[in-house]
Amino acid sequence: MLTQVTSPQQVFFNPQRLIVPLFQRPYVWSKEQQWEPLWNDITRLVETIEAGDGQATHFLGAVVLQGQPTALGGLPQYTVIDGQQRLTTLQILLDALHGQLESRGLSGLAGQVETLVENPEAFRLGPDDRFKVWPTNRDREVFAAAMSASTPVGYTTLPPGRLAEAHEYFSTSIAEWLDENPEDTLTRAATLVPTITTRLQIVSIQLLATEDAQEIFETLNARGTPLTAADLIKNFVFQRFEGDEVETERAYQKYWSDFETPFWEAEVTAGRIRYARSALFLTQWLTARTLRDVPAREVFAQFKRYVAASENDVLTLLKELRAAADRYRLFTERAATRDGSLSRLDLFVYRMSTLDSEVAKPLLIWLGEPEQANIEPEEQTRLLAILESWFVRRALVRAQSKGNNRLLVDLLVALTKRGVDVSIGDAAEGFLAAQASGTGYWPGDAELRREIMELKAYKRLRKGRLRMVLEAIEDRYRGFQDERTFSVSPVPRGICTIEHIMPQEWRANWNASPEQANEEDRDSSIHLLGNLTLVTQSLNARLSNAAWVGDNGKRAALIRHDTLLLTRDVVHEHPYAWTESDIRDRTDDMIEAIASIWPVPDGHRGSSDAAVERAQYRTEVVDLVRAGAVTAGSTLYAKPAAHRGKTAIVNSDGTLLMDGVTYATLSGAARFLQGGGAIAGWQFWCVDPHYTRTMADVRSATAAGPSWDSL
Incomplete structure (x- = not known):
């Protein structure tokens, strides 16, 4: 390993190819975080030099390059192990500088820069050999277009991408700086060029082909924009891929490139932390494969241990990972559809998403693996129903979720080790029903009734999960719970808003005001489950605080415009008034529906401790x-x-x-x-x-x- 402090001139002067492997992440630097600070550092450095400090420098960071065997007569090639963001940005900066110098007729200075961004034509064997740096495949088109464009560059004609934006930013910034005083353009240019090419410092670490590049890469990856677990795992896997460049490219495109699409790059919330979906999936997949609780901060280290202990080669690993990811994406996207019926798996995923819960995902990944192919579809459906009951009941009684990750891993272990004569549904039901009071227990019907009957559901439950419960009750009334459907389709998911039948501002015009002694009872009844229903957003606005009776009253509007069975009995059986006692009766009926939708085993009592600690959602x-x-x-x-x-x-x-x-x-x-x-x-x-x-x-x-x- 050769380590030395160099400059852009020393790094780029010789004819060579610095190739960013296709398995590295794409270009991610941005104006606010990197381009603008870099340009400000350069202009400050120029001012320092002009003020008399002729030895001033500015440190940019480190790059790691690994030499590659090259055919006789070919351009020397190096693989960029780390520092691709810096090297690519420097090439864009230098090319933008070259263009601005050329446009001002400063050909001598432009020639000094040109040798740093283009390999001489005599050394090129192919068109791509023109470029000193060759970025990862996702960025090659826009990089080549920006670096090859004639001056002045027509940026609107370039392919869209961050590299084109970077080129335009540096070109504009250089032009404005050079022309700040037109009479001094030549002098300013003569200072700017050597400042950029010789006074920016880079630590260059050059490795032999036999040295461990991954170890160096992991040590240095914390600089610049942080790498995700997916970035690290991709680099780790493809460093170990046994195949030539063509085979590696083919494997990348077939098994990994999808992880770099918007679906997988989107941020999702797990608990109160946001992760790239790809990183979260890899954590969950690893949990499913190892049957261990894998903290997000340890996923890369655990992944390396898993690969070291696995008997499979890298290609087999990629195939397994891709198959699991495809199943994961399919049920995620299906669960997000608003209309129509869902499979039991997709419905489970939708309902879990309203509970802000990701802890069941490893089990879903495990369930789809080839090792579980012998589990009958009916038993898979039963397993999901059992899990959903456990999750929803705990959410409704506001049981603490601390320890759920560990418990679900223990459940996975129990399902894996169940006897050959034990069905997966029986194993899951027995495991959850046996949990001790407090941590991981499965609330029984008595506790469900006790907690919900007086629960100010609208205030105490998150609106997304409360809406899901109302949707489930509506679908039960429509017959979708037991497949004896009475309606064309289930209620649309995640669209309706929650409406108070007796309005929160009931004093405005809601029937006659009750006696003073009962006002507190009425106020406490308003947010009970029995006073809530689903309506469209437009109907919600129309209903507002309207009175119950009358041509313009809430009851008449619901009869005219609302088609949900949730409110059918309310409007038809209460023509003259909707009272506190009606709310409590309806709450009781809805609790019965919830207990039916999410049942527990016969005779199951749940916790015997009436003082179970409740989760109090604290807004942050x-x-x-x-x-x-x-x-x-x-x-x-x-x-x-x-x-x-x-x-x-x-x-x-x-x-x-x-x-x-x-x-x-x-x-x-x-x-x-x-x-x-x-x-x-x-x-x-x-x-x-x-x-x-x-x-x-x-x-x-x-x-x-x-x-x-x-x-």
Whole structure:
């Protein structure tokens, strides 16, 4: 291994090819995070040199290159193990600089730069040999187009992509800087060129073909934009792929390239953390294969251990991974459809998504593996019904979810080790029914009734999961629970809004006001399950706080426009009034429906502990960011008079940035200003500079509004 401090001139001067392997991630640098800071560093370096510090330099980071065997007479080739983002950006920067110099007739300076972005024609055996750096396959078209374009570059004609955007950014920035004083253009150019080519410093690590590139790659990957688990695993797998360049390309396209499409690159939430879907899937797949709880932070290390212990070669591993990913994508996309019937698996996935639960995904992956092919479809359906009952009942009684990951892995182990005469449904039912009180228990009917009967469901349950429960009850009324359907299709999923039959603002015009002593009872009844139904958004707005009776009343509107069976009995059996006792009767009926949709084994009692710890959903700043109630990058203002003028910036992950320091919570940032002690952070910070609306106000408004459904 040869390590030395070099410059762009030393890295790029010789005729050569620096090839980024196809299994590395595509170009991800952006203007705000990398291009603009780089250009600012360059202009500051120029100013420092002009101010008299002739030895000033700026460090860019490290690159790792591994020499490759080259045929006699061919261009020397190196594989870029790490630093592809820097090398590619430098090529774009240098080419943009070359174009601007040429357009001003500065051919001498332009010639100095040209030798760093193009291999001399005499050394080229093919058209791609023109380029010193050859990026990963996803970026090659736009890179070649930008680097080959004639000056002035018509950027609207280039293929879309970040590299074209980078070229335009640097070209524009260089032009503006050179022309800041037209009389000094030549002088400024004569300083800029050597500053970029010789005073930017790069640590170049050159490896022999026999050295372990993966170890170096893992050590250095934390620099720049962080790599995901998928990036690391891709590099690890294809470094070990046994095949020539053509075979490697073919394997990449067939088994991996789909992971670099929008579906897999999208961010999804697991708990309160967002992951690239590909990284989350790989964690879940590894859990399914190893039957171990794999923390997200350890997935790459665990993956390497799994591969080392596996008897399969890399190609077999890729085939297994691809097959599981295809099944995963299929049930994910089907579960997201709004209309029509779903298979039992797809319905399970949809309902789990409303519970914000990813912990069942390893089991679904395991269930689809070839080793489980002998499980009868009926038993798979029964298994999903059992799991869904366990998940939904626990969510409705607000049982703590801590430890669910570990429990589901234990269930996987139990299912794998079940006896040959034990069905998968019996094994799952027995395992869940046997869980102890508190952690992992399966709530029985008595607890379900006790908790829901008085539960202010609209306030205590997230709107997405509450809507799912109402959808399930509606589908049961339509006959879809037992396949004796009475309707054309199930209710559309995730579309309707939740409506209070007796409105929250009932005092406005809802029948006669009850006696003063009963107003509190009425207020507490409004949010019970029995007072809730589903309507379209447009009907929700029309119903509003209308009275129950009358031509323009809520009952008449529901009769005219609503087709859901959820409200049929309400409107037809209560022509004159809808009261607190009616709400409680309907709540009782709906609890019966829930118990039927998500049953427990005969005689199952669940927890005998009436004091089971309940999950109290605590709203965090990140929830408001996700709901759109607070925008990432917005400013918060300290309300107390002693701290007026102090502000904090909301980060995308819900943390606060104040004076260059990140605070995890509102209270944490407030305590720093206050100098310690207990403090109510939600009341401390305001969202407007006039101090009229606190974060507590935003939280209250968001929790009651439709935007909360997305959480």
